[in-house]
Structure formats: C-alpha cells, structure tokens
Amino acid sequence: MDELTSVFVQESREQLADMEAGLLRLEQDPQDADNINAIFRAAHTIKGASGVIECGFIESFTHKVENILDKLRNGEITVxxxxxTLLLECCDHMGHLIDVLEAGQPAPSPEVTAQAEALGVRLDAQLAAASGTEVQQGADAGSVPVEHESPVEVSGGGVVITDGWLISVRFGPNVLRGGMDPLSFLRYLSSLGEILGIETLPDAMPEAEDMDPESCYLGFEIHFQTRASKADIERVFDFVQDECELRILPPNSKLSEYLKHIEELPEDTMRLGEILVRCGALTQAELDEALRLQHDSTCQHQEDSQGEDAHPQQLGEILVEQKVVQKALVDAAVGKQTQVSEKKAKESRMIRVQADKLDQLIDLVGELVIAGASTNLLANRSGQSDLVEATSILSRLVEDIRDSALQLRMVQIGETFNRFQRVVRDVAKELEKNIELQVSGGETELDKSVVEKIGDPLTHLVRNSMDHGIEAAEIRLARGKPAHGTLGLNAYHDSGSIVIEVSDDGGGLKKDRILAKAIEKGLVQSGHNLTDQEIVNLIFEPGFSTMEKVSNLSGRGVGMDVVRRNIMALRGSVEIDSRPGLGTTMRIRLPLTLAIIDGFLVGVDKGAYVIPLDTVVECIELKDQPDSRHYLNLRGEVLPFVRLREAFNIEGDIPPRENVVVVQYAGQKAGIVVDQLMGEFQTVIKPLGNLFKHLKGIGGSTILGSGEVALILDVQALIQRCASADELRMRNSNRLLGATNLN
Amino acid sequence: MPNRQRITLQEDLTIYHALEQKGRLLDALNQADEVELDLSQVSEMDTAGLQLLILLKREAQKAGKQAIIVAHSQAVRSVIDFCNLAAYLGDPLVIPAQEAH
Known part of the structure; x- marks a missing residue:
C-alpha cells in the first residue's frame, strides 16, 4: 500500500467516525443544520479523497450516500x-470498503458488492420518495450558484456578470514527486460541477536546460460552475494544499477582486487578463473596465501625493487602503472559510507519530532509567558529594523524561466510550428496550496499548448488562422504575490503577439462580456455603450462563470467562457489585501503564523484590510476633499478612528485626513481611518468560542498578493468597470445633 | 532539404519516464530541423507528460524549428482536450466520430 493510500485509509476512518457520531446526534436532534452539514462534509471528503486515489468502488458508493445527505441538507427530506439506521449501515459499509482497500484487494468480494447494491437500492428508494415533489426545484438548482454576494456599496467597479467560479491554481514543483497528478485533481473537480472553460498556463516552466521533467510547472485558470461551496472546492485540493497556490473567486465577485487576482498572480497582467476572458470568467468589456480602473486610481493617487516622493502605489495596496478588499473578501467567504481555517489550525497542533517509534522511545527511556540507577549506585558508593549531587539532578531529569514519555502514550478513554453510543443504540433496538447511555470520566487517561485491548471486554460487559441486566419496560414500570433503562460508563483513577465501571439500573444478579446453575453444571458442590461475592464471581467461570433463552447478544456462556481472562492478561482485575432490584456495577481495574512503574525495593535474605509503590500504604516494624500467627493489630484493625520468606520458601536465618509493608489493593489491605526496606526505585518492567506464566505472586522482573535481577511482586495475588489462607484456617478451626462438638 | 526525425514513443508519457523522454526529445530537436512525434502507442499521459509536450513545442518555436505531434492516442487526446491545449500545441487532432460532441 503506498503512502497516499495509507493516509487516505487513516483519514477516512476518522471522517467515518465523525460521520457516525454525527448520525447518532442526528437522531436526537434532527433539526441541527450544523450537524447535518458536518455529516455531509465527512461523506464528501471521503468521496473526494477516494476519487483522488482512484478508488472507484468507494467513490461510487459514497456518491450515493452523499446524494441522500445533500437532500437532507437542503431540507428536501426529513430525518x-x-x-x-440506513445511513448508519452505509457508514459501516464504507468502513468495510476501506478495509478492502487497506487489505490491498483490487475490488470488494461478491458479498460486499451485493451488500452495497442492497444498500444502494434502499438509498434510491429514499431518494425516489423524496424526489417526487422536488423535480422543479432540482431542475432549477443546477444553474443556481450557491453563494450570492450582496450588492456592493463601495467603489471598485461593477459586479462581474457571470454565474461561475473562478478557480486559479498554480501547482508547486514537488507535487509530481509526491505521487500526485494535478490532472486527477482537476478531473475530480469536474465531478463536482461543470468546467466551463479551462486554460493551462505553462509560463512558469524554465529554460529547457533548467527544466526538471519531474517537477510540476503548470498552472490552471478554470471557469467553473457548481452548486458546491467554496469549502468543497478547496477540499478538492486538500491533498496538495501545502504544495499549491489556490485562489477561488466566487460567482458574481466584484470586478476589483478579479483585478486583484490578476495583479497577484505571477504571470503578466495583460496576458492573464486575456486568459480570463478566454476561459469565460470575464468579458472583454469587464477587463477593459478593470484595467481602466487600475490606471485611474494609480494616477489619482499620484496626484494626491504630489510633493512627496511619490512612487506609483501597487493596486493591491490601494484596494486595501480603500477598505475594498477586506470587506469584499470577508463578505465572500465568511462562515465557511473561518470554519475551514479553524479546523486546519487545530490539525496543525497535532502530530501523527507511528506507534512503534513511540514504543522505541519508551524502550530507550527504560534503558536510561536502568543506566541511571546504576550510575546513582556507583556515585553513592564513591562517597563524593559533588558526584552524588550531580547524579541526583540527573536522576530527577530522567524521572521527568520518563513521565513525559509515558504521557505521550496516554490517551483519553472518552473516544473509546463514545464508540459505545452506537453499540448501545443498535443493541437497544435489537432488544426492543429503551436504553440510554451515560458516559462520565471520559477525560481519564490511560495507556494506549491498554485502551486498544480493553475495547472487546468492555463491549461484552456492555452487551451483557443491556441483555441480562436491564429488564423489559413492563417489568421496570411494575417495579416502579422509569421505563427507559440507563447504562453508565465511568472511569477514574484510583491508587495507580484506572477503574472502568459499567453499571446498569437493572434487576441485579439473581444469586439463587446463579448458584442453582453452578450446582447443575458441577462448578460447585451443593451444600457448600458460599459468600455472596463468591456466588456472583461464578459468572466468570468458563461455560456459565443462566439465560434460559440464548439470545443473539449474550447468553452463550462463552463471554464472561474470556472477559476475565483478557483483563487478567492486562494485569487487571474485574469485580462485580450487584444489588438486587437496583442494578449491577462491573468494575474493571487496570494498571495505568504497562512499561515503567515507581517501585518500592525490599529485601529478603539476599534477594531483592519490588512492590509497586502505588499500592504501598505504610511500613511498620514487626515486633514480638509469634511465628504461627498471620495477622496483627494495626491501630485496632486486623491486618492479615504474608511472610515473603514462607511464601517463596526462602532459606536463611530470620533477622532480629522484620518489617511489614502495608499494601492496599482494590480496597483490601494486607501486610507483606520482609527483612529489609531499601527504598524507592524506578522500575522498568521486564516480562517473565512463558515458562513462568503460571507463577503466582510474581508479576515480572526488573534489573537493578547493580545489574542484579529483582522480582516484582504481584500485590493482588499476594493479597488474595492472604485472604484465602485466612479463610482456610477459619474453616479448619471451625471443623475442629465441629469435631469436638461431636465428641 | 530540412532533415527530419521521427520519434515513436513506446512508453507512457508519465512521470516515470519523464527524465529519459525529456533528454530524448530535446536531443532529437537539436539534431534535426523537424521532429515528428508519434504518440499512437502512448496509453497514459499525466501532467509530467503534458509538460514535456509543451516544452518540446516551446523549444522548437524558439529555435525556429518544427515539432509536430502526430497520431495522438486516445489518452493523449483526452488530456489535451481536457486542458484546452489543442490550440496552443497547434497540431491537427483527429477526433473520431463517436467522440465528437
């Protein structure tokens, strides 16, 4: 795929996303003319660009869509x-067509073509329904230019009597080398309207020896009739906007503007005037009038400035002085031009960077962090205070670089959330439920790679909530809730993780049914006493579904375990908070970044371990603790703890003083008992090999400044281990009690 | 007896061949008083090709020589027609009946 095509694919996808968002808004507010225009522009841009890259199948399909949108825009049909729905389907189909192009296939497969035809028939039907009453208007519209300028009150000659646009374009030398052919732009331009006259200007071509056959020297003056707006015409040349000089004069412009146009162009004034006459933009009389005007005003000005060192003033300056030009220019293109230029300005503030370049930068920063740590260590060992100071400044800078580099990868989750507007709309229609999506916390940022991977699990949770969670309208009314259900998507930061919530105001999970199903499936033994939390977590077991009727959307029981697995693969977790009759909230908790974290370095025997600093609450000394007990009294609170020495079977003597690192994760607190506390440490996470995939309690490894390897503790797994060990002991003791009772 | 050279372009008149074609055309013009350019084999012409034709014509005019384009292929004809350059180039164009409008 060449560069132009890949740019097209990327930009078209963005346009499609805009179009889809616009269509969704359209349903809410059918009268919003700005919105309809935005949708039209998006479709139009795609069509234009596909014409430029000569992708016929996208162009022809989009053309049909555009026709409908045009009618919509002109108020000939109503929403x-x-x-x-039809337009949204067309939107999807355009996405498919872009996929085809991206895959490098010359033409879409028969199924896709058939789909296009089916959509085309439906579009035609809509058009036909609309056109019955609009024949008269349509016939007129062809010859009526879009923009009329109000009569001019200032001096500067009469209005030029022509209903065509004058488009004047000079292509820059690098256009051809950039793989773009000016002729194809002009051909595309001719699809927007009718070229009444065209003149090719080869004047810029240098002498034969200097003429580079791969440079472009041509310019064109085009007399053009169209219903399209100035912005639309400008957009034809979007791909070469930096490379060409483009001037567009709307129909019925003032003579002075033509004059200014002639003045500003590089070619000889007389010749250009003739050219304009030839291509029909001006009549000979108008040209004469313009030139006379130019002459007069120059003379007059010279008379005015007698005595001073008068020099003939350029016509452009005169016009500016007389306020003719600004006024006219402002009048000509007011709304649209500002809109276009604002968009351009916004675009230029963004730079597109390839993701792998960014990854490479992050990798390098990671190495920098490790190298910095080693320098720090050596400096501390040397005992030279100057050196220590210098390295500490250095490490602060490295830390800043690390943060900004990671920031580059951060994207707001809002865009992902907004995609769900469509999902919710479609699913709600399918289920015949009335469901509203409420999005909050869209500005919460998280790592790009996480965002990419969270889409699928999130989609599943959303569908699940809509299908199983939110009840049918009758039931809702019977329960005293509003008939339309609400689905919430929310995101926020919480102690080094990002939390994404999918909530519904449905009936909540039915615990008895889940339990019954689990027993039926043999997932649990009957007679086991499970906590509420354990019961709801059963829905994450493979092959679990309580839905009697398998629906299209969910209920096949293949989803939730996959959801959990996907989330676990991102070092995250998912939990359920269900209230009977009130609704369910699924909470996904994910690490903010996958690459570098702030760590807290601890030591057991000779080994070093890293605890993610975000999870550390405090450190306390472990005193007078009998070996057997695994909990302590933390200011009146019971704190279970795990001895790392026992958990990892580390040999060696227990030092006289042990320390407890109190960690918190997902609202649970636990202690980790270690020998030494070694302080904060920037940690570059290196994943463990596949061999250690099943290792519980270790999340990865890192390299210390000294070159030694330290293991990164998986706090979540350790806390769970604490909790389950506690439970086991409780159960054992219960059983012992039971046994004693029997005796 | 003016010496006359006939060139038949086999490749397309596009940016990919523009460099070599420029050399070829100008060389021919240097060596002969009259150059006849046969474009019947040209199945594609882009802006670069169009520029070459314009250049050839201009140089010929400067040197007081003749450069004549004969046997325009359909592709060449349509580009020249589109750009309204038939008069500038000044060669008789054969327009087949079914294309005339």
Whole structure:
C-alpha cells in the first residue's frame, strides 16, 4: 500500500467516525443544520479523497450516500428513524470498503458488492420518495450558484456578470514527486460541477536546460460552475494544499477582486487578463473596465501625493487602503472559510507519530532509567558529594523524561466510550428496550496499548448488562422504575490503577439462580456455603450462563470467562457489585501503564523484590510476633499478612528485626513481611518468560542498578493468597470445633 | 532539404519516464530541423507528460524549428482536450466520430 493510500485509509476512518457520531446526534436532534452539514462534509471528503486515489468502488458508493445527505441538507427530506439506521449501515459499509482497500484487494468480494447494491437500492428508494415533489426545484438548482454576494456599496467597479467560479491554481514543483497528478485533481473537480472553460498556463516552466521533467510547472485558470461551496472546492485540493497556490473567486465577485487576482498572480497582467476572458470568467468589456480602473486610481493617487516622493502605489495596496478588499473578501467567504481555517489550525497542533517509534522511545527511556540507577549506585558508593549531587539532578531529569514519555502514550478513554453510543443504540433496538447511555470520566487517561485491548471486554460487559441486566419496560414500570433503562460508563483513577465501571439500573444478579446453575453444571458442590461475592464471581467461570433463552447478544456462556481472562492478561482485575432490584456495577481495574512503574525495593535474605509503590500504604516494624500467627493489630484493625520468606520458601536465618509493608489493593489491605526496606526505585518492567506464566505472586522482573535481577511482586495475588489462607484456617478451626462438638 | 526525425514513443508519457523522454526529445530537436512525434502507442499521459509536450513545442518555436505531434492516442487526446491545449500545441487532432460532441 503506498503512502497516499495509507493516509487516505487513516483519514477516512476518522471522517467515518465523525460521520457516525454525527448520525447518532442526528437522531436526537434532527433539526441541527450544523450537524447535518458536518455529516455531509465527512461523506464528501471521503468521496473526494477516494476519487483522488482512484478508488472507484468507494467513490461510487459514497456518491450515493452523499446524494441522500445533500437532500437532507437542503431540507428536501426529513430525518426518520429508518433513514438514520440506513445511513448508519452505509457508514459501516464504507468502513468495510476501506478495509478492502487497506487489505490491498483490487475490488470488494461478491458479498460486499451485493451488500452495497442492497444498500444502494434502499438509498434510491429514499431518494425516489423524496424526489417526487422536488423535480422543479432540482431542475432549477443546477444553474443556481450557491453563494450570492450582496450588492456592493463601495467603489471598485461593477459586479462581474457571470454565474461561475473562478478557480486559479498554480501547482508547486514537488507535487509530481509526491505521487500526485494535478490532472486527477482537476478531473475530480469536474465531478463536482461543470468546467466551463479551462486554460493551462505553462509560463512558469524554465529554460529547457533548467527544466526538471519531474517537477510540476503548470498552472490552471478554470471557469467553473457548481452548486458546491467554496469549502468543497478547496477540499478538492486538500491533498496538495501545502504544495499549491489556490485562489477561488466566487460567482458574481466584484470586478476589483478579479483585478486583484490578476495583479497577484505571477504571470503578466495583460496576458492573464486575456486568459480570463478566454476561459469565460470575464468579458472583454469587464477587463477593459478593470484595467481602466487600475490606471485611474494609480494616477489619482499620484496626484494626491504630489510633493512627496511619490512612487506609483501597487493596486493591491490601494484596494486595501480603500477598505475594498477586506470587506469584499470577508463578505465572500465568511462562515465557511473561518470554519475551514479553524479546523486546519487545530490539525496543525497535532502530530501523527507511528506507534512503534513511540514504543522505541519508551524502550530507550527504560534503558536510561536502568543506566541511571546504576550510575546513582556507583556515585553513592564513591562517597563524593559533588558526584552524588550531580547524579541526583540527573536522576530527577530522567524521572521527568520518563513521565513525559509515558504521557505521550496516554490517551483519553472518552473516544473509546463514545464508540459505545452506537453499540448501545443498535443493541437497544435489537432488544426492543429503551436504553440510554451515560458516559462520565471520559477525560481519564490511560495507556494506549491498554485502551486498544480493553475495547472487546468492555463491549461484552456492555452487551451483557443491556441483555441480562436491564429488564423489559413492563417489568421496570411494575417495579416502579422509569421505563427507559440507563447504562453508565465511568472511569477514574484510583491508587495507580484506572477503574472502568459499567453499571446498569437493572434487576441485579439473581444469586439463587446463579448458584442453582453452578450446582447443575458441577462448578460447585451443593451444600457448600458460599459468600455472596463468591456466588456472583461464578459468572466468570468458563461455560456459565443462566439465560434460559440464548439470545443473539449474550447468553452463550462463552463471554464472561474470556472477559476475565483478557483483563487478567492486562494485569487487571474485574469485580462485580450487584444489588438486587437496583442494578449491577462491573468494575474493571487496570494498571495505568504497562512499561515503567515507581517501585518500592525490599529485601529478603539476599534477594531483592519490588512492590509497586502505588499500592504501598505504610511500613511498620514487626515486633514480638509469634511465628504461627498471620495477622496483627494495626491501630485496632486486623491486618492479615504474608511472610515473603514462607511464601517463596526462602532459606536463611530470620533477622532480629522484620518489617511489614502495608499494601492496599482494590480496597483490601494486607501486610507483606520482609527483612529489609531499601527504598524507592524506578522500575522498568521486564516480562517473565512463558515458562513462568503460571507463577503466582510474581508479576515480572526488573534489573537493578547493580545489574542484579529483582522480582516484582504481584500485590493482588499476594493479597488474595492472604485472604484465602485466612479463610482456610477459619474453616479448619471451625471443623475442629465441629469435631469436638461431636465428641 | 530540412532533415527530419521521427520519434515513436513506446512508453507512457508519465512521470516515470519523464527524465529519459525529456533528454530524448530535446536531443532529437537539436539534431534535426523537424521532429515528428508519434504518440499512437502512448496509453497514459499525466501532467509530467503534458509538460514535456509543451516544452518540446516551446523549444522548437524558439529555435525556429518544427515539432509536430502526430497520431495522438486516445489518452493523449483526452488530456489535451481536457486542458484546452489543442490550440496552443497547434497540431491537427483527429477526433473520431463517436467522440465528437
């Protein structure tokens, strides 16, 4: 795929996303003209660009969509639910077509073509329904230019009597080398309207020896008739906007503007005037009038400035002085131009960077962090205070670089959330439920790679909530809730993780049914006493589904375990908070970043371990603790703890003083008992090999400044281990009690 | 007896061949008083190709020589037509009946 095509694919996808968002808004507010225009522009841009890259199948399909949108824009047809659905399907189909192009296939497969035809028929039907009453208007519209300028009150000659645009374009030398052919832009331009006259200007071509056959020297003056707006015409040349000089004069512009146009162009004034006459933009009389005007005003000005060192003033300056030009220019293109230029300005603030370049930068920063740690260590050992100071400044800078580099990868989750507007709309229609999506916390940022991977699990949870969670309208009314259900997506930061919540105001999980199903499936033995939390967590077991009727969306029981697995693969967790009759909240907890963390270095015997600093609450000394007990009294609170020495079977003597690192994760607190506390440490996470995939309690490894390897503790797994060990002991003791009772 | 050279372009008149074609055309013009350019084999012409034709014509005019384009292929004809350059180039174009409008 060449560069132009890949740019097209990328930009078209963005346009499609805009279009889809616009269509969704359209349903809510059918009267919003700005919105309709935005949708039209998006479709139009795709069509234009596909014409430029000569991708016929996208162009022809988009053209049909554009026709409908045009009618919509002109108020010839009104928005209906059917039409919106149809347009959304067209949107999807355009996405498929772009996929085809991206895959490098010359033409779409027969199924896709058939789909296009089916959509085309439906579009035609909509058009036909609309056009019956609009024949008269349509016939007129062809010859009526879009923009009329109000009569001019200032001096500067009469209005030029022509209903065509004058488009003047000079292509820059690098256009051809950039793989773009000016002719194809002009051909595309001719699809927007009718070229009444065209003149090719080869004047810029240098002498034969200097002429580079791979540079472009041509310019064109085009007399053009169209219904399209100035922005649309400008957009034809979007791909070469930096490389060409483009001037567009709207129909019925003032003579002075033509004059200014002639003045500003590089070619000889007389010749250019003739050219304009030839291509029909001006009549000979108008040209004469313009030139006379130019002459007069120059003379007059010279008379005015007698005595001073008068020099003939350029016409452009005169016009500016007389306030003719600004006024006219402002009048000509007011709204649209500002809109276009604002968009351009916004675009230029963003730079597209390839993701792998960014990854490479992060890798390098990671190495920098490790190297910095080693320098720090050596400096501390040397005992030279100057050196220590210098390295500490250095490490502060490295820390800043690390943060900004990671920041580059951060994206807001809002975009991902907004995709769900469509999902919710479609699923709600399918289920015949009335469901509203409420999004909050869209500005919460998280790592790009996480965002990419969270889409699928999130989609599943959303569908699940809509299908199983939110009840049918009758039941809701019977329960005293509003008929339309609400689905919430929320995100926020919480102690080094990002939390994403999918909540519904449905009936909550039915624990008895889950339990019954689990027993039926043999997932648990009957007679086991499970806590509420354990019961709801059963829905994450493979092959579990309570839905009697398998629906299209969910209920096949293949989803939730996959969801959990996907989330675990991101070092995250998922939990359920269900309230009977009130609703369910699924909470996904994910690490903010996958690459570098702030760590807390601890030591057991000779080994070093890293605890993610975000999870550390405090450190206390472990005193007078009998070996057997695994909990302590933390200011009146029971704190279970785990001895790392026991957990990892580390040999060696227990030092006289042990320390407890109190960690917190997902609202649970636990202690980790270690020998030494070694302080904060920037940690570059290196994943463990596949061989250690099943290792519980260790999340990865890192390299210390000294070159030694330290293991990164998986706090979540350790806490769970604490909790389950506690429970086991409780159960054992219960059983012992039971046994004694029997005796 | 003016010496006359006939060139038949086999490749397309596009940016990919523009460099060599420029050399070829100008060389021919240097060596002969009259150059006849046969474009019947040209199945594609882009802006670069168009520029070459314009250049050839201009140089010929400067040197007081003749450069004549004969046997325009359909592709060449449509580009020249589109750009309204038939008069500038000044060669008789054969327009087949079914294309005339």
């Amino acid at each position: 209906s639910g059917n039409l919106a």
